[in-house]
Amino acid sequence: MIARRLLTQTGTSLALLFLMSALPGTARADTAGPAPQVIHAGPHQAIKTIADTARLERAGTTIDVDSGTYAGDVAVWTQDNITLRAVGGRVRLLAQGAAAEGKGIWVVRAHGMGVDGFDFEGAAVPDRNGAGIRLESGSLLVRNCRFMYNEMGLLTNNDPATVLDIEDSHFAYNQRPDGHNHNLYVGRIAQLTVTGSYFHHAHIGHLLKSRAAVSRIVNNRLVDGAGGTASYKLEFPNGGMAYVAGNTIAQSTTTENQTLISFGAEGYKWPRNEIDLENNTLVNPLPLSGVFLRVAPGADAIRAVNNRLAGHGTLESAGPGEYHDNIPIDLRDAGRPPIDSTHNPLTAMTAPVPRKAASLPD
DSSP states (O other), X not given: OHHHHSOOOOOOOOOOOOOOTTSTTOOOOOTTSSOOOXXXXXXXXXXXXXXXXXXXXXXXXXXXXXXXXXXXXXXEEOSSSOEEEEEEEEEEEEOTTOOBTTTEEEEEEEEEEEEESEEEEOOOOTTSOOEEEEEEEEEEEEESOEEESSSXXXXXXXXXXXEEEEEXXXXXXXXXXXXXXXXXXXXXXXXXXXXXXXEEOOBSSOSEEEOOSEEEEESOEEEOOTTOBOSOSEEETTOOXXXXXXXXXXXXXXXXXXXXXXXXXXXXXXXXXXEEEESOEEEEOOSSOOEEEEEOTTOSEEEEESOEEEESOOSGGGOSSEEESOEEEOGGGTTSTTSOGGGOHHHHTXXXXXXXXXXXXX
């Protein structure tokens, strides 16, 4: 099974590291060398902006940022083992026309970086790929963050050694005037893991698109709610090893593409190309059409077991593979156990009408 073949999580540590030598009175004795340090930033701190912390950072620094709204405060991160934490509530980053290196609110080229409790909103750049975060190389853990109203939510390059982990985060309403954007767009990197997160309301583009060698999509909600015009809900255009388990994946009646999950549509680029669907609830509200899974010819393996299928279609239409214990259910039952109330696709389809970032309350 794919789950047994998946790459182990990168050994890069994201453990919190303490204290920064540039600040007096914070160093600790350490026979192994200079002690890691903490920077505290905020409107009432000595360091006011996140951009200033990025210029002061050293490898191993923890940066605590006071809650609040930071407008036009963009940054490039290049030091390894940096952790950023929101303190006292959420930290809201509004681009308001600013972009680090012309790419997005943050640009990351670092190993072992972690961010917790930040909101990224309103990134827009001339090439129309303005991202909340542009991950160019290294390894990044995103936890409890929101990506909304950007041209691209989170975008990576095609660095084959990069690793991205996303936990308990929210991606929605990321769109650009011509469409064809994605809430999360992962290039040809080593590994993507997404858990406990919620994706909805992309515009013409996909809720989640991954070209990674290994993609683990586990216990998420990918639900294009009422009026949603996303294309694929989940796409692996170059194949790879895709493990998709425990998710609710649902399209809207106004979808731009009738396929929920697509694998290999742009050609297989990795040595091994397999997709494994386990214990998902797949929801297709289209009355006479719709495809749960589309797999391009040439995949090494297709496995779909213990899934619940609400609406028109079958999984076997994807091609030869291992299929068993996939249960058709009524659309009215799609939000009932084993899916809990926080993973109710029918409730999620009534998400509120989007608002412009500038009109959102602090």
